[in-house]
Amino acid sequence: ADNSEGDPADTEANNNAAGEGNEESADDAEGDGDEEAAAPAGDQTLIFARGGDSVSLDYASVTDGESSRVTEQMFESLLSFEEDSFEIGPGLAEDWEMHDDGLRYVFTLREGVTFHDGTEFNAEAVKTNFERWADPDHEFHFGDEGYAYAVYGTQFGGFVGDEGHVIDEINVLGDYEVEFVLNNQLGSFLQNMGMSYFSMTSPAALEEYGPEINENPVGTGPFQFVSWSRDDSIVLEKYEDYWQEDLPKLDQVIFQVIPDNSARLTALRSGEIDIMDGLNPDDLEALEGEEGITTFERTTNNIGYLGFNGDKEPFDDPELRRALNHAIDKETLIELLYAGNAEPAKNLIPPDYLGYNDEIEPYEYDPELAQQMLEDAGYEGLEFDLWTMPVARPYMPDPERAAEVMQANFEDIGVTANIVSMEWATYLEQTEAGEHDVYMLGWSGTNGDPDYFFGNLLHSDAIPGGNRDFYRNDEVDELLDQAKVSIDEDERTELYMEAQEIIHEDAPMIPLVHSIPVLAGSDRVQNYVPHPSTSEPLTEVELSE
């Protein structure tokens, strides 16, 4: 994946020249710019260190965070999220309109945008990209090469030929105007359009690289691809013809893999890298006072919970479930397992989400009350199996330890929880089949839409499936169904708020935490704002001296 033989040497020469030239100005800056933001550094190469490598650079066919972290830099979607929330705004589309009660959308595209290969971005490109994902027979679908567009399937109800597939057709209305015709209403349609999974790839590049597109990404984003050594580093460089004037500010971005947390920190401290992901919570304290280092918090976007099997006695009794809700000491859990970097959860969806009901009174940690409630409901010497996941997840860094903490909590109220663990696949199969009493699991958001949480975890349609609580409440189902198809944000908010109240009362699960990922970086890094979706474009980021 080498661009040209002479290139690196050239860049270096440039950098050196720039560095030399800037030395004086840097001195100057120090002289008079104390209160002002520091002057930009000569070498605008940012190294972002992370624990794992990207899976693929074809964003649509993979779902992992590490991949999108990189593709965010090279690709753009029609719409974009706010820098720190899932609020949508213009992206490659300058404007958009909804028609026919949400059955038709028209996007007006930005003019003068070019792909990194020089070809123009236009309505045809949009059509090609969407059809590529939707249509298994499309020439660029590459299904036989193992490409699968799972997120497309989930977000748009399947693929061409599937019953639930919502996008009926895509029409090119003009060079810069494109129309989506839907079969059904879809509340999260616009939200989906902001997802980095639905970014635009150059059709010319698809033509040229075919199934190798995942190693030869060509988008419209601020940075273009230079090279990738797997499990080591991905090098991107500034795209000179980027449509936003004077952006990006960085010349080069390198995503460096350093799996070991403490090695990554060492590298940050020694200045070998500029931003690191996956900071060990315990190092946070030490870093806080440290010269030259700042930390960044990412808004939370997940839930870790303890679910009950509502089909099994005695967990079909909401009173019991409520009692147990009082038994868990979430604060200690967060202190021990997340070193404080998590929020105690009271709802299923993360706080920044549309429709988050902040009025809900959480079940307080109150062992005595819990014990009392149990006694009142007639549960003496309750004993059950507490299933715990065998693998760590973002929302649960150490499930077995968490299980132990909760085991201790239950013991305090005279309830015996026996920790059960098994192989991951078996765990999933058996919880789906309802073999469990109480189990631990969680969920991560993708597009900031609440339906992704509610629909998958608590709707009775998701039995068997994601609804491992076997929670069935027609009222809730009704509310969720309405909210899913509604296209009015306010209405949706209402509906979800209401659903959450019922759910809180029914207590099909104990919501535990929303974890907050923390990043650390050199204080030379300016304008870096982590996005809740685990990745963000570094368009505005700049390195100061």
Place this chain on the structure above:
Amino acid sequence: MFAYTIRRLLMLIPVLIGMSLITFSIIHLIPGNPALTILGQQATPAAVAQLEEQLGLNEPYFVQYTDYMLGLLQGDLGQSLRTNTAISGDIWPFLAATIELTIFAMVFAVIVGVNAGIISAWKQNSLFDYTAMIIALIGVSMPIFWLGLMQQWVFAQELGWLPAFGRANPRDPVETVTHFYLIDTLLSGRLDQFSIAFQHLILPGIALGTIPMAIIARMTRSSMLEVLRSDYIRTVQAKGIHQLSIVYRHGFKNAVIPVLTVVGLQTGTLLGGAILTETIFSWPGIGRYVFDAIGNRDYPVIQSGILIIATMFVFINLIVDLLYSFIDPRIKY
């Protein structure tokens, strides 16, 4: 000689087939539905079905194995489930990284181990002998992952003498041709990068090479002691040859075969130990490739990675066997 080589190669066939059978079976031995195991919790049933199809899990075992073998014979290691790329296309940089590290570690182990062993045997029961052998004993008992962590802590983090991770300075990526950084940096004429790449090798190389070094030192010593006691060394002594020349020319040459065997076997330790060292030192090698694949349940990668490492190991031992005949004229084939 030629016939022997052929014979040894023929003898490898059942071993290689057995190996492929074992690695092939990995995916079939996982309890539960492999496709679900791989895709995990948020997978749709359609995706599971598709993966089953892709992995060919619907076909009879024998057909699957035949396909797998036919693929292998054509150099097709299958496709990574995670990245959807052909494993055979991805694997070389990892392999090169590991080979570079392994060779460095082995060179370190052999140079230090052999010389320590020779001197210990020569100066048997001297202070040097005792110290060297105690160190070697500790060396063989050392958990290398711990040694690696401690080295990283002391030399990279506390003292800052050596880099803590990776193969090169991330700000100044090496232009890769062969993916052996020591060679690539030289090819592009960058001596500064060469020196940096070399520095990166030191900590993981020593961590990885410690156990083989200790084992080689012990083996060299005992083998040398036996040789030095032998009749023909006495014959050479009786010729009035200087002891140094006796020890190194006659002594070591005769002691080398068991040492060589150990070196061959220890490449196994190195290749296996690479998984540990590469994780600690963020070395993008095959060990980490496999280890990450385990974490991701990327079974085709696990299969291929293990098969390749084992095949390398088998061939190294074949080479060692063939080397014997160059060293020892008695081994005639």
Place this chain on the structure above:
Amino acid sequence: MSKPVLEVNGLQTHFFTDRGEIPAVDDVSFHIQQGEVLGVVGESGCGKSVTSLSIMGLVPDPPGKIVGGEILYRSEGKETNEENLVELSKKRMRQIRGNRISMIFQEPMTSLDPLFKIGFQITEGLRNHSNISKKEAHRKAVEMLTLVGIPRPEEVVNEYPHQLSGGMRQRVMIAIAMSSDPEVLIADEPTTALDVTIQAQILELMQNLNKEKGTAILLITHDLGVVAEVCQRVVVMYAGKVVEQGSVRTILKNPKHPYTQGLIKSLPKLSERDTRLYSIPGNVPKPGSIKNGCRFAARCPAVFDRCLVENPELLQLEDEHLCRCFLYDNKEGGGKNGETALTGSQRP
């Protein structure tokens, strides 16, 4: 008559092991004249090899050490050239070893380095002691092989030891030893591992070398037959000590020490049809296991009180005939007739 080319006086070589100090060679004295063949006989473990290694300065150290005595080497038998090998520097010792005094060993099968060509091994010492060209070394190697009667020497030079039979290898060993034209050749049981027909060949070769080149040979063996065949004088050792010494004829025909007498009588002989062998009772003692008295006392048919407490000296019975036995100590208490020593215990 010139002085002996090699003279060993009161040599004591001890091994210091975990089981204590082992006096493997304890006060051994003998000498070899120029061009003479001296035999050293004795049973396994009596210290023959250690004696020869002591002369070569090759006693493994640790555990071995020469703790007493001297080994005088006089080049060409001249007093002016006298050097005490025990005290020589390592460097000077290397110049003598393999050059002026050479040695061949018992095990021809294992005494050659299996990884080097015959030619190299023959001339290795030579190249070390004097600078000769590769070509000359080759020529010399062929010459030496021819000298020791190896067929196809030109080819054998380039062969490896494992391609040769035991007898051939022993010839190569002799060629190595003789390549520097030494004054003294020490042969430690050179034929023990060989078949009789091959032994005959090697013995003949050694005799020829002795005659033609005038090399003095110290022939170590446990076979009295070999001694009778090739030696002029004999030293008999028992448990680290010399018990008798004299000309071959004296020792074999008229032995004085009860051990020598017993040894000779206990041999089955080809020519005689004897119904029963004489046997020396008991076992060969390990050196160091007997602290006091004569080391043969426990097995001696003529033992008397004094033997158990005192250490007998080596007595000169007649010119060139020495014996370590109180039977011949006329000063005090002895006086028994040595000749009759064995009669009591012999079967009728």
Place this chain on the structure above:
Amino acid sequence: MAKQPLLEVKGLKKFFPIKGGILAKQVGEVKAVNDVSFDVYEGEVLGIVGESGCGKSTTGKALLRLIEPTAGEVIFDGKDVTKMSTEEMRVMRRHMQIIFQDPYASLNPRHKIEKILGEPLLVHGVGTKEERRKKVEEILEIVGLPGEHASRYPHQFSGGQRQRIGIARALIVRPRLIVCDEPVSALDVSIQAQILNLMEDLQEQFGLTYIFIAHDLSVVKHISHRIGVMYLGKMVELTTNENLYKEPLHPYTQSLMSAVPEPDPDKKKERTILKGDVPSPSNPPSGCPFHTRCPAVMDMCKTVVPEFREIKVNHFAACHLYDEESTQEQTADYHLQQN
């Protein structure tokens, strides 16, 4: 000497395969024993001499089927040993015993002497435990060791003592025939005489029959009534002790005898020093195996294998010099030269 031989060996052969080549198939064979025949009579000592590797041990072991013979018959007391079943053979072993050369390797280092000696009795179901213990002590006394040594381990004995134990083990089941495979060659000269005497005594005392294998001609001659000389897997001469010494027929025997050094400085005999080495048994010379080194070699020796036959009364040899065709004079001449 009874008329009927106790043991008849007819055309005994043992070939060891040599593996090699690409598929480790047999590429040749070591003809360790190549067509050997002889008889052994009750109460006699038959000596077998020959140089290293000529097949003496292999012959001995093949007689007892410790090595399966390739061909030939071994008839012991009228029954063919080679055709016996495993069980028959096991029972049979009581009557045929063996003593090994190496007193260190032939005793199980982990067993006490009482077990080593008691085990043969046990497997043959002899006596009760107490009786067996008694027998062990008895046999120890017989071979000249104190009975209380039964509770010791082999490593606590010297070489000579170990060889006595080896003899005791062979003797304890009261066999009729003992094959002695170089029982004294690992021993010191002074110990060798003790063991030889002991063996002679035992033979007389128990009326044993020995096949006494050794490479030392003087030892064999001392103990044997008749002697067979082997060369390269073949028996070349077989006759009585006196005959062999007085009138060796085969040129190999003659040179062997002349090569034995005698500890008598007066006997400076004329030696026939053989040229060259013993050829390899994997590739024996054609015709007479000795023809490559024979001082009296004739043309026919190179091609025709000489028959092993009785040339004089009780005097067998395999040599063309004594063929009917060859003239008596030639033989005589040759002998004149020698003696």
Place this chain on the structure above:
Amino acid sequence: METVKPTNKTPIPGPEEQEPQTSMPAPASPWKEAFRELKKNKLAIVGMFIISFFILIAIFAPFLTSYAPSTLNAGPRLTSPNLNNWFGTDDLGRDIFTRIVYGARISLLVGFFAVTGALIFGSMLGIIAGYYGRWVDMLISRFFDIMLAFPSILLAIAIVAILGPSLQNALIAIAIINIPIFGRLVRSKVISIREEEYILAAKAQGMKSGRILIHHVLPNSTAPIIVQATLGFGTAILEAAALGFLGLGAQPPTPEWGAMLSDARQYIQSAPWTVLFPGISIMLVVLGFNMIGDGLRDALDPKMKN
């Protein structure tokens, strides 16, 4: 005392004959002798001390510490070693000393069961191969070859990848990878001992081959097996720790040393003691077994002795 012979009754005056055994009391079995030899080996003694120490610790773990190994929040997190927590505490406030002490149980048990398992199956296969020879041998030997063609830790990882990560599966994996090591050893011993002269002697006595195998071949092949088992103890512990470190062995909160290391590695900068003590413990135990193993080899196999 071999002077008393039935036929040559020569009365020999003089002191007791010097026999090689007079220096040692009889009867001494080869095992006792080996043990005596072993006692002379300083390193082996040190090794035995180390191992006995850890065994005692493992047995009396509950009496040595007032903490429980997995109790959470037992104290403040990541405190450096002090009087209450000799080795400090870890990130969950657990007493590291307590965890090390309980970890000794796990490591020793893993070593024991892995070695025993490998020994039993390995010996069985080895004996069958060595004894039956021919195609059985061929088959089993090829099987060993194939197993040994994989670097051992890699094979263990593969097995764990199949079975899923847990201490029990790690144990099974370690036992499996050690089977061919013991198997080969036993096979080669059986084959070489079968050629020994005393086995030939036993055969000549008319012993059945089963008896020969049990009474002669096996007892004589135990020495190298014991040595290998001792050394195997060390390797098994090391391998278990490596698997634990990779997260493929014991799962938290089990106080397995390797898993402890892997948990603690991120605190190496802020709380180095969390990494130091588990590592030292692993090393010491393995060192102890290696010292004993070396000593045993020297004592049981004089040929190997330097």
